[in-house]
Amino acid sequence: MSRLQALHIGIVGACGRGRTFATALAQRPGQVCVQAVCDMDADALPAARDRFDAASCFQDYEEMLSQGQLDIVVIATPMHLHAQQSIQALDAGLHVLCEVTPAVSVEECRQVVSAARQSTGQYMLAENCNYTRQCLLVEELVRQGLFGSIYYAEAEYLHEVRDLNERTKWRRRWQTGIDGITYGTHALGPVLCWMPGERVHRVCCAGSGHHYEDPRGDNYHQDTHVMLAQTEGGGLIKIRLDMVSTRPSVTTTYQLQGTTGCYESARRADEQDRIWLTALHDEPQSWGALADLEEQYFPTHWRDQLAAMADQGTEGHSGSDAIMSLAFIDALLAGQPPPVDIDRAMDMSLPGLVSQESMRTQGAWLDVPDSRQWGPDSGQLGTATT
Ligand SMILES: NC(=O)c1ccc[n+]([C@@H]2O[C@H](COP(=O)([O-])OP(=O)(O)OC[C@H]3O[C@@H](n4cnc5c(N)ncnc54)[C@H](O)[C@@H]3O)[C@@H](O)[C@H]2O)c1
Numbered sequence: 001m002s003r004l005q006a007l008h009i010g011i012v013g014a015c016g017r018g019r020t021f022a023t024a025l026a027q028r029p030g031q032v033c034v035q036a037v038c039d040m041d042a043d044a045l046p047a048a049r050d051r052f053d054a055a056s057c058f059q060d061y062e063e064m065l066s067q068g069q070l071d072i073v074v075i076a077t078p079m080h081l082h083a084q085q086s087i088q089a090l091d092a093g094l095h096v097l098c099e100v101t102p103a104v105s106v107e108e109c110r111q112v113v114s115a116a117r118q119s120t121g122q123y124m125l126a127e128n129c130n131y132t133r134q135c136l137l138v139e140e141l142v143r144q145g146l147f148g149s150i151y152y153a154e155a156e157y158l159h160e161v162r163d164l165n166e167r168t169k170w171r172r173r174w175q176t177g178i179d180g181i182t183y184g185t186h187a188l189g190p191v192l193c194w195m196p197g198e199r200v201h202r203v204c205c206a207g208s209g210h211h212y213e214d215p216r217g218d219n220y221h222q223d224t225h226v227m228l229a230q231t232e233g234g235g236l237i238k239i240r241l242d243m244v245s246t247r248p249s250v251t252t253t254y255q256l257q258g259t260t261g262c263y264e265s266a267r268r269a270d271e272q273d274r275i276w277l278t279a280l281h282d283e284p285q286s287w288g289a290l291a292d293l294e295e296q297y298f299p300t301h302w303r304d305q306l307a308a309m310a311d312q313g314t315e316g317h318s319g320s321d322a323i324m325s326l327a328f329i330d331a332l333l334a335g336q337p338p339p340v341d342i343d344r345a346m347d348m349s350l351p352g353l354v355s356q357e358s359m360r361t362q363g364a365w366l367d368v369p370d371s372r373q374w375g376p377d378s379g380q381l382g383t384a385t386t
Contacts, residue, residue: 147258
């Protein structure tokens with residue numbers, strides 16, 4: 001297949017997070033190519049263009065959409081731009097792979113869903129944590145029924161970003177400036193992979209108060225937030241987000257409990273991911289190592305992909321960025337819906353946004369809307385309620 005026939009990709013935010021998609025794209029030569037890169041950073045743009053061997057580069061997103069001759073847009077700009085840029089691309093009939101989070105309000109979510117419903121393009125949320133080795137392996141163990149009936153999970157995202165806030169100023173408002181779960185999909189994404197068909201239908205949230213100030217003397221949002229979430233099937237999920245507290249980063253940790261097994265991910269580099277399954281581990285007191293189950297249970301498809309990428313290195317979150325991008329590209333090439341489609345993206349994002357409302361109402365339990373109930377016109381302003 002020639003470059004002309006390949007799916008043409010445009011990457012916006014190509015000089016930031018957008019850089020990490022290179023390894024994945026190299027896996028499908030001839031089938032996809034980066035046609036255009038876009039970034040406001042004029043000084044860094046030539047390097048991005050070279051990195052992807054892009055035919056053209058733009059500083060203006062709308063110009064890229066109108067002139068870039070694209071099939072796919074990868075959106076890797078700051079969070080508050082995602083909804084609008086996704087809508088513009090979907091309205092132009094393009095496929096969208098959008099970085100987390102998809103939007104910064106429930107209202108914006110409605111508008112993205114509306115655009116996705118009406119578009120000929122497909123939408124996928126680029127939740128790379130769903131594609132770590134551990135997540136894929138646990139997902140397979142769940143699929144094979146080894147956890148029994150799953151009724152509890154917890155996840156934490158503990159990543160102190162106070163300095164990073166000063167270099168990427170949008171974080172100071174959208175990640176550490178609003179009480180509640182502002183950046184929750186890395187925690188909730190894998191958990192929902194392990195609860196297939198489930199969605200969170202109500203949440204409440206509490207915070208730990210303010211103990212840190214930014215360099216201007218202003219409080220960040222509350223240091224730690226804990227969201228409790230109940231699923232439609234009666235399961236309970238606990239999510240903790242902390243992007244402020246002075247401490248070593250632990251991005252991310254997970255626990256899962258079913259009737260016949262449980263899993264606890266490592267909290268430190270010198271620990272291992274632990275698992276205990278009644279079918280495989282005799283002694284209830286002795287954990288097994290998750291890694292010991294890789295040989296038998298790791299999905300062959302992803303094993304082959306990781307092996308194929310070994311020569312290029314597993315750049316980007318131990319290969320999960322590349323695997324996630326391939327999941328999107330391969331779905332498009334096969335004419336299949338992408339795995340983290342618009343409704344699954346909303347399942348991962350809406351609970352956090354509703355938790356922000358819970359914080360404004362003294363931790364009240366609030367219903368989380370189901371985007372599947374939103375029709376194509378749901379994005380019109382004034383229709384949003386939680
Ligand atoms: N999935 C992950 O593991 C992961 C990791 C880091 C960041 N992210 C997400 O990726 C996104 C970007 O994060 P980052 O750390 O790269 O941020 P960043 O601020 O370092 O980079 C953003 C880039 O977008 C460019 N940009 C900003 N506005 C633009 C516009 N209107 N048009 C074109 N370019 C524009 C900036 O010049 C910059 O190069 C965020 O949404 C963040 O949540 C995800």
